[in-house]
Amino acid sequence: MTEPRKKVLVVDDDEMLRDLAADILSAEFEVQTAKDGQEGWEKAQAWRPDLVVTDLMMPRMHGYELCGLLKGKDGIPGVKIIVSSSKTFTTDVSQARAAGADEYLVKPYMPAEMLKLVRSLFGGAAPALAPEPEMAVTGRGAAPAPEELLARPAGNGRLPVYVRFWGTRGSCPTSNAKVAGYGGNTACVELRIGDTPFIFDCGTGLRELGDSLMAEFAGKPLQANIFVGHTHWDHIQGFPFFTPFYNPKNKFNIFSVHGAHGSLGRIFTQSMSLDYFPIPLTSLGARLGFVEMKGPVDLGAAKVSFQHLNHPGVCIGFRVETQGKVVTYLSDHEPFSKLGGVSDLSLRQDAEIAAFARGSDMVIREAQYTEAEYATRKGWGHATYDDAAKFALESGVKRMAITHHDPYHTDAMLDENIEYCRDLIRKGGGKTDCFGAREGMCLDI
Ligand SMILES: [Zn+2]
Ligand SMILES: [Zn+2]
Structure with a gap:
């Protein structure tokens, strides 16, 4: 038999x-x-x-x-x-x-x-290690349902939309006179749709955004949608310093995908465990919901979809569509063909990222290295200015903000690097308006 x-x-x-x-x-x-x-x-x-x-x-x-x-x-x-x-x-x-x-x-x-x-x-292989047991997230009160955090249409008019940069540095916060122009806080971008903030990444820039929202809402309840592309330190370090989390009137949903080693809620719970921070996540007053996205989410005035990026671990980018406008956030990402070499597959994967951004009024994307620097940083999960220019030509987006600036890049170096990128786009016949994201910069969409 x-x-x-x-x-x-x-x-x-x-x-x-x-x-x-x-x-x-x-x-x-x-x-x-x-x-x-x-x-x-x-x-x-x-x-x-x-x-x-x-x-x-x-x-x-x-x-x-x-x-x-x-x-x-x-x-x-x-x-x-x-x-x-x-x-x-x-x-x-x-x-x-x-x-x-x-x-x-x-x-x-x-x-x-x-x-x-x-x-x-x-033929018989050794059994793999069992994954760690899941840790329960015990947030205060019930998590708000995503539909509770709609950006409500104001009357019959179009909601004003703007983008504001709170943290533009990658990898590690930095502070000295030579970087003050572009700013030293790590990844955090606010997309405002009417009264509702959509926050992308929780780097150290999140702290000042929190202070600004506290002043603006002055005791009124605040609801916001927070999107975390991935949970490396430079993208979550501002999280426990976001003062609106400490007000019980406030509600937040934190969107991302399941982590490489456990649930999204568990990652944030652990990041605030006693080994790393004096106040546990469970002591935050606000209602926090952790939403592991399985596909696009419809938040009333905005639809948000995601795309996996090429970065060590799990990392995703987001595309927000609101009232006929599109804003895309892509950080951190090393082009597939750059890392693994040009092949049918890598070109197709790169084209998929460009397609994800196509039609955007603004793309906020990373570029961290010059080609010379990249030579010794290959495999670190980041792109070069040449990659960003290529992406602009391929996706044809209207505006492109370069962010996740290297901590070693001074204002003078960044001016030069961004100009180099703009020049590549011009020479390639592209129309994308490319600029370097600076902390505090606020732009209408
Ligand atoms: Zn990063
Ligand atoms: Zn990263």
């Missing part, structure tokens, strides 16, 4: 790669496919595969979360996992393994490599 064929579930949002993997494997195994992590998780529970081959960056549910679920207490006992991704950051490989992946296969791969790997796994 022959043994039943092993069951392999292929999870990938890229149709071409999904079909390719299914083709390769179906010669020897029984194969099913799913188009994202969410569908993968549902199919895995119903079909109980022996092996799951999953991509990392997918809408609705990413690969780290899927790995955690598959190997978690309600997962599939004995299931093997291969993470197959074009992300080549060493931290992604180790994080995927920590999340439960048995193997990591870099895309694009040769069919024979995939087959060899799958056969070897079925």
